[in-house]
Amino acid sequence: MPVHPTVAAKLAPLADLPSWREAMADPALRPRLDEFRDWPPAAGLPTVDTKDDAAPGPHGPVPVRVYRGRPEPHRPALVWMHGGGFVFGDLDMAEADWTAREVAARAGAVVVSVDYRLAVGGVRYPVPHDDVVAAIRWVRDNAEALGIDPARITVAGASAGGNLATGAVLRLRDDDGWLPARLVPVYATLHAAVPTPSPSLAAALTELPPVARFTPEERAKLVADYVGPDREPDGYAMPAQAELAGLCPTLLINAEYDLLRASAEAFAKALARSDVDSEVVTIASMLHGFLSLPASVSPVDETLTLLAETILR
Structure with a gap:
């Protein structure tokens, strides 16, 4: 399917930009990247009860924001981690706040969005990983106080x-x-x-300007930012290297026009070989990072509904 017209209409200013990393660092180029990345919220962005809190962690408190779709006790919960290449992002970015609000409202659930430490200023793995582990433990151990059904906690994140x-x-x-x-x-x-993308995925990626797709070089820098430039990542840092047997049911959601789709598809095959209950859903016409778009874009709306339905199972 072609790139969604709402997204395609904003691609032209990206045509001659270098990588997103270089564009973000260049004051002359950054506005063009921001123009593509900044979207107005949907007119009906839900208003839900929110509260900022913190989970204790080995590197200090981990800020979290708790969204409550309904006040009743024993609600299902989603622990949500935003993306940002390990080096940017916060609780206010669209992928964090809009997603949390939408899922909390649609599922009548408790959503806990996690502000893990970023891999900047000398921070490396396992610090962001430890923050997320601590936040999930906090949600699990405080389920009653949070109004959560401890048997219906879903853990999810983007990128x-x-x-x-x-x-x-x-x-x-x-x-x-x-x-x-x-x-x-x-x-x-x-x-x-x-992993090497399929021929169909490789062909689809050629339709995008370089800044709108990952390259092997960009991926190598991303991994180096997270684990360090001279360190081999273990299975907690890069889960494809882990022993997967005994993992919980897993739903992998991909974007059609995204190099990382190849990673998720290969991971799904590894889950199947380990007898893990898994499912892969590819969202047609979308690029990487599409949960930063408003729910008025129909594939985003469909994905938010899928997330809500998943945590209600």
Whole structure:
């Protein structure tokens, strides 16, 4: 399917930009990147009860924001990690706040959005990973106070957040003997080196300007930012390298026009080989990072509904 027209209409200013990393660092180019990345919220963005809190962690408190779709006790919960290549993002970015509001309202659920430490200023793995593990433990251990059904906690994240969500669930399986009800990595980065894309995916990516797709060089820099330039990542840092047997049911959500789709598709095959209940859904016409778009874009609306339905199972 072609790139969604709402997205395609904003691609032209990106045509001659270098990588997103270079564009973000260049004051002359950054406005063009921001023009593509900045979207107005949907007219009906839900208003839900929110409260800022913090989970205790080994590197200090981990800020979280709790969204409550309904006041009743024993609601299902979503622990949500935003993306940002491990180096940017916060609780106010669209992928964090809009997603949390929409899912909380649609599912009548409790959504806990996690402000993990970024891999900047000398911060490296396992610090962001440890933050996410600590936040999930906090949600699990405070389920009654949060009004959560402890048997219906879903852990999910987008892009780098999908990596962190998956690595944290693996760690909790191994250290605590505990698993959430479901794991949902969304357009996640799961391999240190992305597997070779299928011919159809490779062809689709040629339709995008370079800044709107990952390259092997960009992926190598992303991994180096997270784990360090001279360190081999373990299975908690890059979950495709982990032992996957015994993982909880997993839903992988991909974007059609995204190199990282190859990572998720290969990960799904590894889950199947490990007898893990898994499903892959590819959102047609969308690029990486599409949960930063408003719900008025129909594939985004469909994905938010899918997330809500998943945590209600």
